[in-house]
Amino acid sequence: MKLSLLSLAAAGLVSLGNLVQASVPPVHVDGRYFWNKNGTRFFIKGIAYQPDSNGDEKYVDPLADKSTCERDVKYLKELSVNTIRVYSVNSSSNHDDCMKIFDDNGIYVLSDLSSPDVSINGKDPSWSVDLFKHYTDVVDSLAPYNNVLGFIAGNEVVQNVNNTDAAAFVKAAVRDVKQYIVNSGHRQIPVGYSTNDEQETRVPMSHYFDCGDKADIVDFYGINIYEWCGDSSIHSSGYDERTKEFQNYTVPVFFSEFGCIQVRPRKFTEVKALFSDEMTDVWSGGVAYEYFQAANKYGVVSVSGDSVSTLTDFPHLSSMYASVQPSPTQSSSMSLTSSGQSCAATQKAWKAATDLPPTPSEDVCECMDKTRQCVVADGVDSSDYGDLFSYVCTKIDCDAISANGTAPGKYGSFSYCDSKQKLNYVLDAYYQQKGGCDFKGSASSVSAASATGACKSYLSAAGSSGTKPISVTPDANAVSKGNGTDNMSSTYGGGGSNGKNGTTSGHQKSAASTSINTNALVALVSMVVGGVAVLCI
Numbered sequence: 001m002k003l004s005l006l007s008l009a010a011a012g013l014v015s016l017g018n019l020v021q022a023s024v025p026p027v028h029v030d031g032r033y034f035w036n037k038n039g040t041r042f043f044i045k046g047i048a049y050q051p052d053s054n055g056d057e058k059y060v061d062p063l064a065d066k067s068t069c070e071r072d073v074k075y076l077k078e079l080s081v082n083t084i085r086v087y088s089v090n091s092s093s094n095h096d097d098c099m100k101i102f103d104d105n106g107i108y109v110l111s112d113l114s115s116p117d118v119s120i121n122g123k124d125p126s127w128s129v130d131l132f133k134h135y136t137d138v139v140d141s142l143a144p145y146n147n148v149l150g151f152i153a154g155n156e157v158v159q160n161v162n163n164t165d166a167a168a169f170v171k172a173a174v175r176d177v178k179q180y181i182v183n184s185g186h187r188q189i190p191v192g193y194s195t196n197d198e199q200e201t202r203v204p205m206s207h208y209f210d211c212g213d214k215a216d217i218v219d220f221y222g223i224n225i226y227e228w229c230g231d232s233s234i235h236s237s238g239y240d241e242r243t244k245e246f247q248n249y250t251v252p253v254f255f256s257e258f259g260c261i262q263v264r265p266r267k268f269t270e271v272k273a274l275f276s277d278e279m280t281d282v283w284s285g286g287v288a289y290e291y292f293q294a295a296n297k298y299g300v301v302s303v304s305g306d307s308v309s310t311l312t313d314f315p316h317l318s319s320m321y322a323s324v325q326p327s328p329t330q331s332s333s334m335s336l337t338s339s340g341q342s343c344a345a346t347q348k349a350w351k352a353a354t355d356l357p358p359t360p361s362e363d364v365c366e367c368m369d370k371t372r373q374c375v376v377a378d379g380v381d382s383s384d385y386g387d388l389f390s391y392v393c394t395k396i397d398c399d400a401i402s403a404n405g406t407a408p409g410k411y412g413s414f415s416y417c418d419s420k421q422k423l424n425y426v427l428d429a430y431y432q433q434k435g436g437c438d439f440k441g442s443a444s445s446v447s448a449a450s451a452t453g454a455c456k457s458y459l460s461a462a463g464s465s466g467t468k469p470i471s472v473t474p475d476a477n478a479v480s481k482g483n484g485t486d487n488m489s490s491t492y493g494g495g496g497s498n499g500k501n502g503t504t505s506g507h508q509k510s511a512a513s514t515s516i517n518t519n520a521l522v523a524l525v526s527m528v529v530g531g532v533a534v535l536c537i
């Protein structure tokens with residue numbers, strides 16, 4: 001069932017003025033390729049677009065400032081790019097203006113979901129309530145826009161053979177964000193991973209993200225690849241090997257970064273190879289690294305205030321992108337013969353568990369927390385939690401709050417909770433097992449809430465060891481409660497609206513989605529017309 005905009009317009013409820021401007025239809029994934037709406041393949045001619053933050057955690061959101069997007073869009077057009085990759089966006093900011101500027105110019109956005117301060121840490125990986133919330137906040141803030149191409153759930157999280165366990169947490173993130181998008185009624189925007197290109201792990205890693213349960217695999221896979229330097233060739237760059245490796249991949253693959261700087265100027269001759277018949281059966285284009293000149297000198301422009309100067313590499317990338325027009329023969333009816341990769345680790349280098357970390361649930365953590373009798377005392381600084389954990393966890397078993405992504409994979413029932421909740425769990429466990437709730441004044445006894453209803457069943461599922469799986473209803477798993485679609489605040493701010501203006505922008509959102517579920521429509525329409533649902537079948 002679809003909402004008929006015309007019927008709303010006829011009823012005088014919608015101005016169609018702004019709808020006409022939205023120029024790009026959503027691109028979707030089917031099998032191993034991206035597709036345009038008209039059934040032709042979509043190839044990424046992309047560039048990384050994230051201003052340098054000098055390593056600071058206070059990054060600049062590249063989609064939040066209309067004037068910078070206006071400043072840059074003509075250069076992006078001159079580069080012939082159809083996609084920008086952004087690494088960190090702030091879900092509290094309004095993205096209407098920039099998304100519209102890019103949409104009007106036929107530019108799609110691939111957005112990472114993490115930020116410098118909130119990401120899956122490859123050295124100490126976790127998939128937590130806090131991370132899940134951050135990821136879904138970014139999803140909610142960008143999902144309404146037609147020109148969002150995909151979400152990237154992690155970038156180079158696994159570095160090499162020494163931290164392949166981190167992949168289990170990334171795969172759990174992919175699984176949960178995919179399910180969140182389904183539950184929240186957003187458009188089915190694909191969710192993938194972007195990997196480094198490390199020789200020992202590259203093949204087993206690519207298999208890992210495309211094996212097993214379909215609900216867990218990536219919707220696309222990107223490689224940050226810097227193998228083609230200067231005037232290389234498909235053979236000497238190793239592109240031929242990489243292409244063979246992905247011969248049976250079941251989802252789209254592309255270069256999520258490319259552009260070696262060992263030979264300067266960069267002529268970007270790899271673009272010709274990437275878009276040639278030798279590669280387009282497997283690859284769906286790539287993202288050049290990068291637009292802004294920063295300390296590492298990969299930029300194609302330098303920016304100072306309002307002014308942009310193109311650098312030496314700019315015309316080379318521009319003419320390469322302009323010159324390639326892949327004309328593949330695939331059509332959307334093409335059936336895929338491969339059924340995915342095998343999860344059996346083919347190489348010793350790969351240790352990540354196929355059994356994934358649980359879906360973080362705030363409800364479970366709150367339930368566990370409020371039922372503790374011995375908790376960290378008020379006034380203990382979170383910087384002292386580490387010492388308390390170290391002390392308690394040498395005395396008792398802390399499996400309930402630990403997560404280990406090395407095969408076979410072992411995840412405590414409360415491993416995704418925040419550090420205060422986890423500390424409360426272990427202090428209380430110590431108290432229950434050994435008595436005494438003082439810890440030199442760092443803990444205090446409280447009257448615990450009794451566990452009832454769902455909370456009671458969570459705790460009994462976790463068992464006395466706190467290591468058994470807890471199943472949670474989808475509603476409780478959706479960390480940002482509410483449907484996503486019933487929130488009118490994050491839509492195109494056409495007509496001078498700042499996006500917070502309920503009625504006007506709400507309609508545009510319905511236009512931005514090609515199909516949204518009926519529940520979402522009921523919510524949408526009832527907000528718009530005050531409870532009178534206007535639906536057409």
Ligand SMILES: *[C@@H]1O[C@H](CO)[C@@H](O)[C@H](O)[C@H]1NC(C)=O
Nearest residue numbers: 024025036037038039040041
């Ligand atoms: C299909 O759509 C794409 C993107 O809008 C466009 O570039 C292309 O020319 C279209 N092709 C056909 C055959 O209509």
Ligand SMILES: *[C@@H]1O[C@H](CO)[C@@H](O)[C@H](O)[C@H]1NC(C)=O
Nearest residue numbers: 057058059090091092093115
């Ligand atoms: C995100 O935006 C909000 C509101 O504009 C601001 O308060 C916050 O500091 C921003 N966060 C980051 C990490 O820049």
Ligand SMILES: *[C@@H]1O[C@H](CO)[C@@H](O)[C@H](O)[C@H]1NC(C)=O
Nearest residue numbers: 159160161162163198199200
């Ligand atoms: C992995 O760790 C081992 C032991 O610490 C070290 O010798 C090796 O160099 C590391 N490998 C890589 C690729 O960093």
Ligand SMILES: *[C@@H]1O[C@H](CO)[C@@H](O)[C@H](O)[C@H]1NC(C)=O
Nearest residue numbers: 243244245246247248249338
């Ligand atoms: C792809 O599948 C074919 C047929 O099953 C097989 O012969 C080939 O080895 C596979 N290639 C890769 C890279 O897995």
Ligand SMILES: *[C@@H]1O[C@H](CO)[C@@H](O)[C@H](O)[C@H]1NC(C)=O
Nearest residue numbers: 403404405406407408409410
């Ligand atoms: C994680 O699990 C693996 C496999 O069971 C084990 O070898 C390793 O010691 C565990 N790591 C920690 C920190 O417990």
Ligand SMILES: *[C@@H]1O[C@H](CO)[C@@H](O)[C@H](O)[C@H]1NC(C)=O
Nearest residue numbers: 475481482483519520522523
């Ligand atoms: C989602 O929306 C439907 C229909 O409005 C509503 O019944 C359901 O309770 C909502 N779910 C959440 C988690 O708010």
Ligand SMILES: *[C@@H]1O[C@H](CO)[C@@H](O)[C@H](O)[C@H]1NC(C)=O
Nearest residue numbers: 481482483484486487488489
């Ligand atoms: C909608 O989003 C705004 C701003 O992010 C937030 O304040 C509000 O609580 C949200 N409303 C719902 C129903 O989720």
Ligand SMILES: *[C@@H]1O[C@H](CO)[C@@H](O)[C@H](O)[C@H]1NC(C)=O
Nearest residue numbers: 496497498499500501502504
């Ligand atoms: C909301 O829309 C009304 C009517 O179009 C307009 O008068 C008002 O200024 C808008 N408010 C905001 C915050 O944009």
